[in-house]
Amino acid sequence: MSGSTTIDFRAVDNILEKYNYDKSYLIAMLQDVQGIYKYLPEDAMTYIGEKVDGLSPSTVYGVATFYAQFSLEPKGKYEIKVCDGTACHVRGSMPVLNAVRNKLEIKQGKLTSRDGLFSLETVSCLGACGLAPVVMINGKVYPQMTPDAISIVIDTLLKEERGEE
Amino acid sequence: MSENKKTLFIEGKEVEFTDEPNLLEVIRKAGMNVPTFCYRPDLTSFGACRMCVVEVEYPNGRKVINSSCTMPPEANVKVKLNTEKTRRIRKTVLKLLLANHDRKCLTCERSGNCELQMYAQEYGITDIPYADRENFYPVDHSSPSIVRDSNKCILCGACVRACHEYQHSVLGYANRGSKTLVQPMNGRPLAESECVNCGQCVAVCPTGALTINSQIEDVWSEITNPEKKVVVQFAPSVRVAIGEMFGLEPGVNSTEKINAALKELGFDLVFDTNFSADLTIMEEAQEFVTRLTTGGTLPLFTSCCPGWVRWLELEHPDMTEHLSTCKSPQGMMGAIIREYVPQYYKEVTSENLVSVSIMPCTAKKYEITRDELKMKDGRQEVDYVLTTQELGNMIREAGIDFKNIEGRPADSPFGKYSGAGTIFGVSGGVAEAAVRTAYHMVTGEELKNVVINEIRGTNRVKTVELDLKGTKVKVKVVNTLKEAEKCMREIKAGKADYQMLEVMACPGGCINGGGQPLSHNDSNIKEERAEGLYKDDASDKWRKSHENPDIIELYEKHLEKPNSHKAHELLHTSYGNKRKDCYISVGEG
Numbered sequence: 001m002s003g004s005t006t007i008d009f010r011a012v013d014n015i016l017e018k019y020n021y022d023k024s025y026l027i028a029m030l031q032d033v034q035g036i037y038k039y040l041p042e043d044a045m046t047y048i049g050e051k052v053d054g055l056s057p058s059t060v061y062g063v064a065t066f067y068a069q070f071s072l073e074p075k076g077k078y079e080i081k082v083c084d085g086t087a088c089h090v091r092g093s094m095p096v097l098n099a100v101r102n103k104l105e106i107k108q109g110k111l112t113s114r115d116g117l118f119s120l121e122t123v124s125c126l127g128a129c130g131l132a133p134v135v136m137i138n139g140k141v142y143p144q145m146t147p148d149a150i151s152i153v154i155d156t157l158l159k160e161e162r163g164e165e
Numbered sequence: 166m167s168e169n170k171k172t173l174f175i176e177g178k179e180v181e182f183t184d185e186p187n188l189l190e191v192i193r194k195a196g197m198n199v200p201t202f203c204y205r206p207d208l209t210s211f212g213a214c215r216m217c218v219v220e221v222e223y224p225n226g227r228k229v230i231n232s233s234c235t236m237p238p239e240a241n242v243k244v245k246l247n248t249e250k251t252r253r254i255r256k257t258v259l260k261l262l263l264a265n266h267d268r269k270c271l272t273c274e275r276s277g278n279c280e281l282q283m284y285a286q287e288y289g290i291t292d293i294p295y296a297d298r299e300n301f302y303p304v305d306h307s308s309p310s311i312v313r314d315s316n317k318c319i320l321c322g323a324c325v326r327a328c329h330e331y332q333h334s335v336l337g338y339a340n341r342g343s344k345t346l347v348q349p350m351n352g353r354p355l356a357e358s359e360c361v362n363c364g365q366c367v368a369v370c371p372t373g374a375l376t377i378n379s380q381i382e383d384v385w386s387e388i389t390n391p392e393k394k395v396v397v398q399f400a401p402s403v404r405v406a407i408g409e410m411f412g413l414e415p416g417v418n419s420t421e422k423i424n425a426a427l428k429e430l431g432f433d434l435v436f437d438t439n440f441s442a443d444l445t446i447m448e449e450a451q452e453f454v455t456r457l458t459t460g461g462t463l464p465l466f467t468s469c470c471p472g473w474v475r476w477l478e479l480e481h482p483d484m485t486e487h488l489s490t491c492k493s494p495q496g497m498m499g500a501i502i503r504e505y506v507p508q509y510y511k512e513v514t515s516e517n518l519v520s521v522s523i524m525p526c527t528a529k530k531y532e533i534t535r536d537e538l539k540m541k542d543g544r545q546e547v548d549y550v551l552t553t554q555e556l557g558n559m560i561r562e563a564g565i566d567f568k569n570i571e572g573r574p575a576d577s578p579f580g581k582y583s584g585a586g587t588i589f590g591v592s593g594g595v596a597e598a599a600v601r602t603a604y605h606m607v608t609g610e611e612l613k614n615v616v617i618n619e620i621r622g623t624n625r626v627k628t629v630e631l632d633l634k635g636t637k638v639k640v641k642v643v644n645t646l647k648e649a650e651k652c653m654r655e656i657k658a659g660k661a662d663y664q665m666l667e668v669m670a671c672p673g674g675c676i677n678g679g680g681q682p683l684s685h686n687d688s689n690i691k692e693e694r695a696e697g698l699y700k701d702d703a704s705d706k707w708r709k710s711h712e713n714p715d716i717i718e719l720y721e722k723h724l725e726k727p728n729s730h731k732a733h734e735l736l737h738t739s740y741g742n743k744r745k746d747c748y749i750s751v752g753e754g
Contacts, residue, residue, distance in 0.1 A: 009752035042351050043751040049350070050749045057350035057359075057749065058337030059329075065340045 023054040039071040076119035081136040085125030088133040099147035171240040188233040202371045203321035204234040206688040220245040264295035267316035273373040280371035307354035310362035310527035318374035324366035331645040335360045361472040363670045364527030364679015380549045387519045388431035394513040397432040398498045399523035402590030402675040405697030409682045410557035411567040415690045416697030421572025437575045439582030441498035442589040443710035449491045450602040451727035464666045469493045471532035472670030482742035490737040499546035500735040525678035552680025581715040584702030591695040592644040592674035593620035596667040601709045608634040615708045623673035639663040
């Protein structure tokens with residue numbers, strides 16, 4: 001992972017400065033870093049661990065890997081979140097998830113499609129149970145999904161990408 | 166506090182308590198015990214393993230089950246240690262731990278000495294109702310000092326706490342729930358991490374998840390090779406601890422027994438690192454006096470502890486000027502053995518000489534690999550380091566009756582030592598020994614009261630102000646790198662008023678080193694070992710390094726005087742910025 005992204009350590013410094021190098025703001029610092037890179041590069045975590053008093057690289061890594069909100073792998077341009085909360089699950093979120101996997105050829109345990117355009121993850125309730133099953137792509141909610149419906153949504157995004165609108 | 170005595174009842178027996186931090190300590194003081202993996206008296210209570218659960222009944226009749234290591238003692242409660250419920254809970258805990266544990270006990274380093282194995286047996290776990298794990302994590306053999314095997318980790322967190330509370334948090338938790346692991350940053354190999362090899366994680370690990378990187382087999386093959394002449398040295402604190410592995414009390418001085426056992430194992434020549442501790446003092450005291458009188462970099466940092474030296478090179482490379490250029494006693498002895506043993510013993514040549522040292526310390530295994538300590542031809546001065554534990558295991562393997570072996574003196578001419586050399590093994594000892602000789606160097610007179618009580622004992626921070634006949638000197642002594650960090654900040658802020666700083670990375674010093682016999686649940690053991698060294702000092706014929714006749718002879722015949730050209734060539738070393746070897750340097754140009 002190290003080295004896959006060039007890190008602008010000055011940007012990280014600015015973030016640390018913003019929180020006064022106070023270790024109790026670690027989660028906020030990591031959120032800000034993720035805001036820049038869409039994931040947490042290892043070197044950025046190491047850097048924070050080394051610069052902030054009372055932290056160490058391994059303790060930062062511990063926090064980053066504890067919370068599901070942080071990703072240690074780069075995410076796609078399109079972040080697909082398939083809700084697998086109870087309501088979505090009983091109304092068929094798994095077939096929707098599998099449809100996305102098959103369509104984008106994302107193997108189980110992998111986060112992103114091979115071209116890096118899409119990343120796929122399940123989340124445990126988006127708070128829209130009345131619209132189950134729900135999928136969210138880059139913050140936009142797609143209600144009452146079926147395997148066919150999500151396939152059409154993805155096709156539309158792919159067309160947009162190719163500029164064929 | 167003593168007027169504040171309160172009582173509670175343990176198994177029906179009325180027990181007094183005062184300021185014990187938790188119920189478990191009260192139980193132990195009452196002469197009883199409960200099992201635990203995660204509780205270590207010198208570390209914060211964590212309550213991770215749930216083995217120490219007890220039933221507590223309050224005066225109002227309310228009953229709770231709680232872990233005794235995290236429960237503050239309360240007056241008038243009734244505590245039951247062994248009930249149907251607590252037994253059931255402990256058995257469940259054990260079975261669940263075993264479910265995920267590598268079950269290849271027979272070939273485990275800690276077999277026979279593993280707390281998980283011990284409790285599983287005590288609690289009659291004869292069947293694990295879960296399938297063995299399928300996926301195994303790779304074992305990290307990268308470090309010269311420590312082997313990390315996550316498959317044997319029970320997540321008790323003792324190592325994480327030790328690393329955090331003593332040193333600088335190299336080990337941490339990663340992930341969550343069933344995927345939790347204890348590891349350095351992102352599972353990087355220990356050798357690439359900022360680990361200083363102190364081995365305190367190994368010393369607190371209840372299982373075989375963290376073990377000493379053993380060199381026993383290499384040493385056996387050298388001593389059984391008739392072509393080789395194997396020369397061995399052993400460190401001050403080894404003598405007051407190894408007996409514990411053979412039924413002797415902690416602190417009993419086994420110097421002569423160790424000499425004899427080493428000979429019986431097949432080592433050709435046995436020397437005492439206490440001798441080179443005396444030599445270190447000759448050089449370091451001279452260096453201190455020179456810096457003091459010529460405006461050199463002060464405070465002078467002691468350089469005996471390789472964990473501390475590596476930490477400084479990693480975390481404060483701009484401060485290495487302060488370090489004494491003296492090699493550690495191990496390093497000095499290594500150099501002396503290479504240079505002079507072939508001159509004194511015809512059968513030993515530079516080609517057939519193998520140099521081994523017995524240390525209380527896992528970081529010493531790293532020290533011998535340092536580029537700065539290599540000979541001109543690139544070879545290491547000391548070939549192998551065995552820890553006290555490893556030597557104990559070799560003695561067992563050879564079937565030597567250590568307890569009853571007849572002692573013998575070390576070989577000459579590097580076998581005699583003074584009391585100053587022996588106290589190197591305990592925090593404050595190096596500074597005390599240095600002061601005894603520095604006093605002589607500055608004033609030309611002998612210090613009358615050689616014992617400096619202010620810097621004795623296992624407290625983390627100690628200071629003493631001394632008057633070398635008009636020259637006022639303040640000495641600070643700390644142990645653990647947490648405390649060293651505070652000193653570095655003090656010095657950088659210009660607030661340090663001391664001229665000498667002694668640092669040892671392990672709490673209490675080498676007597677409590679990561680390679681010493683395990684003393685998990687007894688924090689008194691290190692005090693007893695320290696006492697053993699102080700007793701050795703008190704009973705020694707010579708109390709000051711410069712009185713040691715072997716030292717006098719070495720300077721007369723070979724080295725001329727402390728800090729001479731020859732002494733510099735053999736006994737001094739250099740330091741460097743080691744950040745680049747480690748990921749902590751990210752973002753630095």
